[in-house]
Amino acid sequence: MEVVSQTFKGVIRPTRIDHRNGNGQLVPIVDWPEIAYRLSPPSAKNIKFEFTLEYLSINYYLPTLLRIPGNSYPQFTASDKAIQRGLKLVEFKRSFPPDQNYAVQFLLWHFWKGTTEGLEHPGFWRQEHFERDYLYNSGIENRINLIKPYLVTAGDTVFGDVNYALGISIAPRYLQEGDYLEITGGYSGSISYLWEEPEIVLSEGSSGSVNIGNTPVRVLPTNQKRAVLYVQNAGSTRCYIRFAKDEYGSPLIPIVPESIPFLDPGQSLTYEHGKLFFNGGNKDGLLEKYCNSICKLPLYAICNGNSKLVFQELIFP
Numbered sequence: 001m002e003v004v005s006q007t008f009k010g011v012i013r014p015t016r017i018d019h020r021n022g023n024g025q026l027v028p029i030v031d032w033p034e035i036a037y038r039l040s041p042p043s044a045k046n047i048k049f050e051f052t053l054e055y056l057s058i059n060y061y062l063p064t065l066l067r068i069p070g071n072s073y074p075q076f077t078a079s080d081k082a083i084q085r086g087l088k089l090v091e092f093k094r095s096f097p098p099d100q101n102y103a104v105q106f107l108l109w110h111f112w113k114g115t116t117e118g119l120e121h122p123g124f125w126r127q128e129h130f131e132r133d134y135l136y137n138s139g140i141e142n143r144i145n146l147i148k149p150y151l152v153t154a155g156d157t158v159f160g161d162v163n164y165a166l167g168i169s170i171a172p173r174y175l176q177e178g179d180y181l182e183i184t185g186g187y188s189g190s191i192s193y194l195w196e197e198p199e200i201v202l203s204e205g206s207s208g209s210v211n212i213g214n215t216p217v218r219v220l221p222t223n224q225k226r227a228v229l230y231v232q233n234a235g236s237t238r239c240y241i242r243f244a245k246d247e248y249g250s251p252l253i254p255i256v257p258e259s260i261p262f263l264d265p266g267q268s269l270t271y272e273h274g275k276l277f278f279n280g281g282n283k284d285g286l287l288e289k290y291c292n293s294i295c296k297l298p299l300y301a302i303c304n305g306n307s308k309l310v311f312q313e314l315i316f317p
Contacts, residue, residue, distance in 0.1 A: 004044075009054075009186070032165055047192075058106075074089055108130055204314060204315075209308055220311065229271040232311075237304065238263070241262065242261065274291070
């Protein structure tokens with residue numbers, strides 16, 4: 001096994017909230033367990049993630065709400081302190097609440113799975129929301145940043161966790177047809193894991209033996225699924241072998257047998273997953289660099305006298 005570490009970046013799956021699901025339903029908007037599952041490599045073990053939520057925002061358009069007069073919005077001055085600004089906002093929200101059709105309220109929720117009192121559980125949404133605020137109809141599409149001040153009040157770093165998710169709901173004034181919220185975001189992070197190359201299950205191909213004489217013999221046909229091939233000279237005379245297309249292999253072997261690869265009695269050729277092992281002669285004639293292609297062609301053999309080749313082939317599914 002080897003330890004692999006990688007970094008990644010991605011976008012949160014966009015979520016649309018409208019009259020079909022803006023009716024009190026709790027809708028996941030950042031699902032770290034789903035992202036982790038999607039990024040987890042097959043055959044990996046001991047997977048560890050680090051997530052950072054880079055940005056998260058709501059674009060919203062609420063034409064079914066009543067318009068608030070422009071002069072009714074809170075007026076801030078440079079001399080206002082934070083507490084004064086807060087009091088003005090509170091008074092403004094009290095004057096234009098959802099139950100009078102001036103606003104819709106969104107609520108943010110935590111999801112957590114893991115261990116509680118020593119017992120594993122599949123996860124649950126907490127019964128209490130952790131943040132809420134109002135959205136108004138300004139006549140155009142608006143945008144708010146969800147990270148600050150809703151997820152953090154200082155800084156701008158929000159970490160994720162494979163056991164955590166973030167959700168949103170709209171209540172008590174539900175969205176109506178024409179209203180919508182579009183939630184988008186992005187994240188970055190890293191993954192580390194132990195990886196072992198998965199074992200490839202091979203099937204048995206051709207096997208047997210062929211008597212070789214002084215005329216060319218095709219030992220094996222072409223096979224593009226050939227993964228492993230073992231050929232041995234089980235006779236008493238040198239055998240000349242060559243991988244070649246049908247239209248070329250047969251006539252070339254008897255013309256120049258001394259220039260092509262050969263196996264003396266007891267010697268063998270093994271091709272296995274792209275590697276070639278050969279203890280015969282004229283090895284250069286096998287063009288080892290291209291064995292992945294060549295060793296899947298038909299195999300021909302010839303000898304000066306009589307001999308025998310035995311062979312075993314394994315193939316990809």
